[in-house]
Amino acid sequence: MKKILLLTGDFTEDYETMVPFQMLQMVGYEVHAVCPDKKKGETIKTAIHDFEGDQSYTEKPGHNFVLNYSFSKVHIKDYDGLVIAGGRAPEYLRLNKKVIEMVKHFFTEDKPVAAVCHGIQILTAADVVRGRKLTAYPAVAPEVTMAGGEFQDIPADKAFVDGNLVTSPAWPGHPEWIAAFLKVMGATITL
Template identity: 35%
Template sequence: MSQVLAIMTNDVEDIEYTSPAEALEAAGHHVTLVEDEANKTLTGKHGTTFTTEKGIDDISVADYDALLIPGGFSPDQLRADDRYVALVKDFFLADKPVFSICHGPQLFIQTGLVKGRTLTAYTTVRPDLYYAGGIVKDEPVVIDRHLITSRTPDDLPQFNAAITKELA
């Protein structure tokens, strides 16, 4: 069983968290939801509420096997906080699996580690990734070593299959 860390805040695209989390848990993995503090209630763009399990200051990359970053307006808020940027950077540098969909890859830009990586994201995020040095594709799922990215909720079946396969 792998330990998957999910980072998000309010205005996340609800299904971009619930669908991958359900797929991962159905495959026997544990998903830990993290934001600024434990036991905090977050509200998605479509009204779903989520309760965080831990706070960002209470976790260590060493304790987790993979990172999940759902989209919506959440990643743009998280990338303004150096703690989340550092966390994403640490996952990349440790070469651990990172799963991100839609606007999630916005967080990668702040890490300075996009250059040379092949990835995708929501249509408006793709130019930003390109200008940050990424090799950007317009495909449902793009896999670059342990980095798995996807474009929109329509791609969730392929994304979920890819992330569960990565941890199998």
């Protein structure tokens, strides 16, 4: 069974953690949801970001998401793919040196990576977007450009694939984003 590492943290976007976690388990992957300095069984608080016609998204309290693996027990070479949730968590997760090392591993080894919304902030901090085409929440576009990436301005319900990297602007893109990630992972779904 292939293993996927899901990086998340306090005040991650609720859907951007819950949906990929459950969907990837549903199709048969072993998914380890982790957060630095937290252990299996501990929780993170999520936030629900919604698009209600304001100049930016609104934020509401989400759920307490139970982590199913301890960050300190991660052996990065055991994972076949990486998912990075968005929301506010990437702001502080990108300051963790171990997180940055983990992300770099997936790019060095050319393993599949999926990042959504503000999760791309971790990619820019890891200096892995230089020369790559990717998308993110529009407010992250300047960071993508400054990090040497080519920002793709696409609708929120779409995804963009560049080799092993699958990105989407926000949770409305989940169907396309997760489907593209599954394809990059080598999964075949038959109906």
